[in-house]
Amino acid sequence: MPWADRVERLLYEGETCERRFDFGSGSESESAPTTLVVTSHRVLAFTPERDGANFRQVDRPNVDGVAVTTTGRSTYCWRALKLGLVGIGLLAVSAAVAFESLLSPASLESAGVDSSTPGMGGITGALAQIETMLAILDALILVGGLVTSAAALAFVGLSLRSRTRRLVLEVAGGDDVAVPIGGGDDGIVAVGELKRAIRPDPVDGRPPTNAEFDS
Numbered sequence: 001m002p003w004a005d006r007v008e009r010l011l012y013e014g015e016t017c018e019r020r021f022d023f024g025s026g027s028e029s030e031s032a033p034t035t036l037v038v039t040s041h042r043v044l045a046f047t048p049e050r051d052g053a054n055f056r057q058v059d060r061p062n063v064d065g066v067a068v069t070t071t072g073r074s075t076y077c078w079r080a081l082k083l084g085l086v087g088i089g090l091l092a093v094s095a096a097v098a099f100e101s102l103l104s105p106a107s108l109e110s111a112g113v114d115s116s117t118p119g120m121g122g123i124t125g126a127l128a129q130i131e132t133m134l135a136i137l138d139a140l141i142l143v144g145g146l147v148t149s150a151a152a153l154a155f156v157g158l159s160l161r162s163r164t165r166r167l168v169l170e171v172a173g174g175d176d177v178a179v180p181i182g183g184g185d186d187g188i189v190a191v192g193e194l195k196r197a198i199r200p201d202p203v204d205g206r207p208p209t210n211a212e213f214d215s
Contacts, residue, residue, distance in 0.1 A: 003055060004035040004046040016040045019197040021190050023167070023181040034179045036167075036190075038197040043169060045177050056177050058169060065170040066194045068181070076159035083152035090145030099134040167191070 003010070007017055019038040037044040043063060048054045167190060169177040181190070 002046070002048060004037070004048075007037050007039075007044065010044065011039060012041060014040075015042070019193070021194065023179060023190075034181070036179055036194070038194070043177075043198060045169070045179055047179060058171050058174070058177055060198050060200075062172045062174065063169050063198050064172045066191050066198070067168050067170065068165060068191055069168055069178075070163055070165050073159060073162040076155050076162060080152045080155035080159060083148050083155065087145050087147075087149030087152055090141050090148060094138065094142040094145055099137050167194075169194075 004022075007020075011017070017037060017039050021036040021038075023034045023036075033049065035044075035046040037046070038060075042060060043058045045056045045058075046054065047056075165181050166178040167181050168179075171177060
């Protein structure tokens with residue numbers, strides 16, 4: 001049985017559980033199961049299937065706010081940007097310059113090179129080989145631009161797939177607590193419910209004064 005189902009064993013004397021929020025436990029959810037428990041004293045976060053600590057706790061007075069953020073792997077974005085720039089550059093060169101045409105018959109004639117001129121047969125044969133190599137270079141530049149652009153699009157797709165939504169507890173004087181949540185509306189709903197669960201009870205009928213929890 002996971003610790004999230006044994007919260008009572010982690011409670012201090014006189015501490016009681018007030019609210020529990022489970023995320024990623026549905027059969028269609030892409031998020032690993034995570035749990036937030038609001039007690040009379042603290043907020044307990046259980047993330048056993050995520051990197052880092054399996055459990056974190058925050059005293060309720062130290063919670064400055066609750067928000068939902070979306071993050072992804074920045075390395076995918078950078079790779080997509082770099083490959084995209086290279087691919088666009090190669091395609092632009094391929095469209096603007098045809099290296100093969102530099103040694104075409106018309107170009108050679110304009111330069112005064114004629115294969116019928118005595119002694120020019122061997123030179124024009126070498127130029128024909130160079131022209132073939134330039135044609136291959138043209139093809140390589142075009143293919144390189146297409147392949148690099150396709151790789152950039154692939155990294156864009158990976159970046160989009162790596163994006164996850166997190167419910168973040170903003171902690172005064174400490175590291176924020178981020179809990180992965182699914183892509184539905186549960187996180188948005190949980191923000192309001194968490195704020196109401198974490199803020200102090202009204203005193204003498206007056207609402208709490210902390211602006212983060214007034215909404």
